[in-house]
Amino acid sequence: MTDLRPLHDWSGPPAMLTLWCPSAASMESAKRAPVSPALPSYEQEQHLHAFRACEQRHEAMARLLVVVWEEPGRCDPRAMTHVVTAHLRRHDTYHSWFEERDGAIVRHILTDPAAIQMEPMALGEVRAEDWQKHVMATPAPFAWDCFRFGILQRANGFTFFASIDHLHADATVIAFLMTEIRSAYRAVLDGEGPLQLGQPGSYLDYCGNQRQRAAATTLADPEVTRWIAFLHRNSGRMPAFALPLGVPEDRYHAEYVHVDILEDAVMDAFESACHAAGARAIGGLLACAALTERELAGRSRYSVVTPTTTRRSPQAFRTTGWCVGVVPIDFDVQQRTFPELALIAQDNFDERLNLADIPIDLVLELAAGLPTVGPAATGGVMLSYMDVNVAPLSAHIAREWHQANGRVYINQGIAAQVAIWLFRTQRGLSLTAAYPANSTARASMHRYVAAFAGACRMAADALMPTYSDVGRER
Missing domain, CATH: 3.30.559.30 (Nonribosomal peptide synthetase, condensation domain)
Known part of the structure; x- marks a missing residue:
């Protein structure tokens, strides 16, 4: 299905870059999100402490999972705005952000997913190295918006990409991220009703269950x-x-x-x-x-x-x-x-x-x-x-990914x-x-x-x- 490559290996001809970021109102809603007693998962906690240690040593951290694929035709920015916004509302890991208080990691939860709204920014023509810099500018894991979505539009099609901090994603996400985004985008273009993707689980529940088991260990x-x-x-x-x-x-x-x-x-x-x-x-x-x-x-x-x-x-x-x-x-x-x-x-x-x-x-x-x-x-x-x-992958998804x-x-x-x-x-x-x-x-x-x-x-x-x-x- 895929090979894992360093970001600096990315190459390609110049293209028109559009980047999706949360709206100012979404950022304000996240800023006001109340503190939750729910602890981060052990995976998240270790990641956040490791990031802070790297930051204090002025070192870079391999923290971004960047998923990329090709699509035909011209991207409809209104349709894609709807799709990436729906993705963030659908998965509750994106509803949390974290801060440090007296050495402990504290979670805030944005209680109304409808407050999340992504907005496109047209950034003009970029070269491969420019795109890499935009991806590297994906906010750090202590920021709520430590994710970015975007496209690189060319005459014969566009490249879609998602840059997500490891805080919110692992390798299994690759299995359904492309399928979810592609199928939802095509459904919107075709004027179909809301796509029935199957109810996802709750990452917040995963964190709570893990901590409950840990307390009994x-x-x-x-x-x-x-x-x-x-x-x-x-x-x-x-x-x-x-x-x-x-x-x-x-x-x-x-x-x-x-x-x-x-x-x-x-x-x-x-x-x-x-x-x-x-x-x-x-x-x-x-x-x-x-x-x-x-x-x-x-x-x-x-x-x-x-x-x-x-x-x-x-x-x-x-x-x-x-x-x-x-x-x-x-x-x-x-x-x-x-x-x-x-x-x-x-x-x-x-x-x-x-x-x-x-x-x-x-x-x-x-x-x-x-x-x-x-x-x-x-x-x-x-x-x-x-x-x-x-x-969790499949031959069908693998063929689609390869194509x-x-x-x-x-x-x-x-x-x-x-x-x-x-x-x-x-x-x-x-x-x-x-x-x-x-x-x-x-x-x-x-x-x-x-x-x-x-x-x-x-x-x-x-x-x-x-x-x-x-x-x-x-």
Whole structure:
């Protein structure tokens, strides 16, 4: 469905930019929004504290999710104004804004969604670098209006984009944002009645339920015990990348590498190899990562965290918001083969999936003072996998996304560790990685990517003849 790219990779011919921002009356209504006792989600709270820390160090933060696709014809600004306004009214995460009071995060809620009204601003012709600057000017997460929508109009069509602070969105939002905006826009153009999109869930309810569960969680709970044991096995911290990344105390801007790992037929063979081992693709990819670390760093034990959605209902999968936890993965590698490791990794993932519902920040709160857990154990290496052909995405949405040339960008931030995103698309398997922008980390990352790609291809090789024989006359 998509690849994740840094914002500075955006390119394209000059176009006429229109940007949608809240009206002055909407901004005033938000400013007067009363304080609510509802706490932010753990995801939001960590994000807001991290943003403030970056701000105090005068550092950039990778905080924007920028979703982009192409549309034919000339954009009708009145219709699009109606559509983006309706989107913001429909999803209640956009009705909140936050401030700091005595070190605590306080929520304000705009109680009347009808007070939200977006207005278009025609900004004239812009080049790619000008567009990037406008996107980067999306307000910070402590501002209510930390979102922007816009189009780039050309003679033969227009590019639609949404720039949303991570405070209000995660990767799952990609699955329905384009579908919701496109279908609603076309319905307005065709003069149809209000589009029946299916009732979304409430992100405010998600936050409340998460905090309610957290209040009932104790240090003795088995999920917390397993998290603490995982941290203990990593010297009290999240796992670190296996290869050198430069001086740990130095802080660097993030640098990105993007590689197509496997073409579609080879990825089919890789998935078949996983299934033959009793695993799914995520188990096979974790096995390949473990084999890569064994090859390059001689590690006999693999350790990583992998993010997953914490949405649990059909309504939740139609809800804009940040609903993500991480699954702690670690297992012995020794001299095991790919099939053995794929099954072990899959069992590890499945057995620990419920740990994603326990925020790591909650674990650290409960474990404060324990000698086995470091005081700042967050961060660490992350490996993420998204398959566009399974829920919450679908082959239909993937085809629509591909036909519309959909893509996702993130702005540049600071990287102290490594983040790896793997995407299974209709074209195969791609990898995007973020790492510290220095020569040591760059060399390490390029070695890692090459070895990881080799491990994936080797796993697929055994079943490739099956695919190369398809359609051959016998």
